[in-house]
Amino acid sequence: MVNVVVGPVSDFPLGTMRQVTAQNRKLAIFHSATGFHALRDSCPHMGAALSGGTLVGSVEAPQPGCYEHHPEQEFIRCPWHGWEYELATGRSWFDPQHNRVANYETSVVPSGELPALADVRSTLVEGPFTAESFSVFVEDDYVVVQL
Amino acid sequence: MTQVTERASAAAARPGVGLIDLDVHNALTSAAELKKYLPSRWHRAYDEGSGIGSARWMQFGAARLGVFRGDAWPASGPPGSDLDLMREQLLDRYNVSRAVLHPVLETMSVSLDGDVGLAYAAAFNDWMADRWLDRDPRFLGGITVPIEDGERAAKEIDRVAADHRFAKIVLTVATREPLGAPRYWPILEAAERNGLPITLHVGGYGSATPSGAGWASFHVEAHTNWALPYAAQVVSLVASGAFDRFPNVQIILEEGSLGWMPALMWRMDRAHQVLGDRMAELSNVPSEIVRKHFWMTTQPLDEPPVRGQLVEMFDMLDMSDRFLFSSDYPHHDFDAPDRVLPASLVGQEFRAKVMGGNAATLIARALGGSASA
Known part of the structure; x- marks a missing residue:
């Protein structure tokens, strides 16, 4: 587990x-x-990006003609076929055992509590590729890349 | 996105064919866009009520998301009207080699008979070539015809078929009479003459409700019921002897689902066995006529809870050379090509045929035409 x-x-x-x-x-x-909530941005059904879906609450009907809206029970509804996943867990309550989207812990931390870059790097090993990099600096109000 | 593209590409089809999507819907940016292709003689009638964007919902009940994918709306205009968005969400994302277009929602709600029907159909076909086929070689077109007017439809087929980028003739599955009726023979004859398959697509108004049992209240009913007129059209075309009269005609059942067909074939064969002496003489049993003259697109793919039952159904149909992948982009029941019919379920050979190999045989004329265009 790493913090990103x-x-x-x-x-x-x-x-x-x-x-x-x-x-x-x-x-x-x-x-x-x-x-804050974070889900894998791919619907387990057909692969749509859930970030393009609709955020909805849940509605229960304890008896005919009586509806209870629970806005705090938040679901993301897939923009394609309408599968719904609970934001807090990634679980689909339509068929919770067979349809589940990966769910990740999220947190907001003061910048002073972020792990030092050196600590993050220590968990990594050098990969096979090197991307070409360019110097970048800010001058006045502009970000400038040196090519 | 890279991962998705590579996966779709690797699993797509035999070398050189690529992924072919038989059912994609482009759309007018606005009703006014068609007027550029419509003779001024018809502009007033068009402005005062073309039917585009009006009556089409009557068969759908309260359609979810207006029948569109929630993420398919461009900055302006309806889903399917923005070429760049279609490239991004369909062609590029899934590495689609050819997508066969047709603006079915627009065409099913305009007049499609008489001189005005012919004018509308011709306008749609000219718009298709100018606004879509000329702008990306991956696009092929479906020919719009005045469905209920056989002679004029044949005339339009002959005119447009000279452009080999048109790959099929599009009829709505609901028609005023069943398609075996003589009024439609000129369409079958023109299809055969030009070597083009006929697609039956969801939609149309017909002479009765599509279900045959009255109007649906909810979209879930209408959506499910659309399988029913397909079955009726298969029975009509087979029983009328249409394929003995036009032995090279090929029919695509597009978006009609698949699961009902095995039982229909058994039922037709049995009825033919006991009642065949009272109908047109057929050169073969109905189920074999189906296997020689019909093709079926996959979307919306049946998803049985026991996944292996899908394979059993394909086995019962015994027509693996005649299934064609379709996505139905940008509609809400879109099937993603990298998710449906995984090789782990249906086998690599079967998947390759459905994702492109079978279509390459069916629309070989169009593939040759677009490659040289």
Whole structure:
């Protein structure tokens, strides 16, 4: 298990549903009324990006004509076939044993509590590829890349 | 995305064929877009009520998401109208080699008989060539015809078929009479003359409700019921002797599902055995006529809870050379080519045939045409 910074909090205002890539995995990051949630951004049914879905609460009907809305029980509804997954667990309550999307722990920590870069690096081994890199610097209000 | 593309490509089909999607829906950016291709003689009638975007929902009940994938809406215009988004979400993502287009939602709700019907059909075909086929060689087209007007439909087929990028003739599955009726023979004859298959696609108004049992209240009913008119059309075409009259006609059952067909073949064979002396003489038993003249697209693929039963159904059909992959992009019941019919379930050879090999045989004329275009 490693902690991966996906961005500053200011990039994820309340209501955000956005895909990020972390360690070669596409994740859907949600900032909902109940906090931050992260799911693998691929519906187990056909592979749609769940970050493009609809955030819904649950509705129960204890008896005919009586409906109870539970907005705190948050589900992401897939934009294709409408499969729904609980944000907190990734579980589909339609068929919880057979349809489940991977769920990841998320947390907001003060920047001072982030692990030092050296600690993160110590868990890695050198890979077979090297990407061409360029110097980048900020001048006035602009990000400048040196080619 | 790279992983998905590689997986779809590797599993797609035999070398050189690629992934072929038989059922993709493009759309007008707005109703006005068609007027560029419609003679001014018809503009007033078109402006005062073309039918596009109006009556089409009457058969669907309250359709989920307006029958579209929730993520398929472009910045402007309806799903299917933005070529770049279609490239991103379908062609590029899944490495689709050929996608056969047809704007079925628009065409099923305009008049499709008489002179105005012919004018609309011709406008759609010219729009298809100009706005889609000319802009990406991966696109092939379905020919729109004035369905209920056999002579005019044949005339339009002959006109458009000269362009080999058109790969099929599109009829809605609901028609005013069953398709074995003589009024449709000119369409069958023109299809045979031009070497083009006829597709029956979900939709149409017909002379009765598609279910044959009244209007559906909910989309779940209408969606399920659409299998029923397909069965009726198969029975009509077989029993009328249409394939003895037009022995080279090929029919694609598109989006009609598959699971009902084995039982229908058994039932037709039995009925033919005991009642065959009272109908047109057939050169073969009905089930063999089906296997020689019909093709079936896969979407929406039946998903039995015991997955192996899907394979049993394919075995019962015994027509593995005649299944064709279709996605139905951008509609809400889209099938993703990298997820349906995994080789682990159906076998690599079967998958390769369905994802492109069978289609390459069926639409060989169009593949040659687009390669040289």
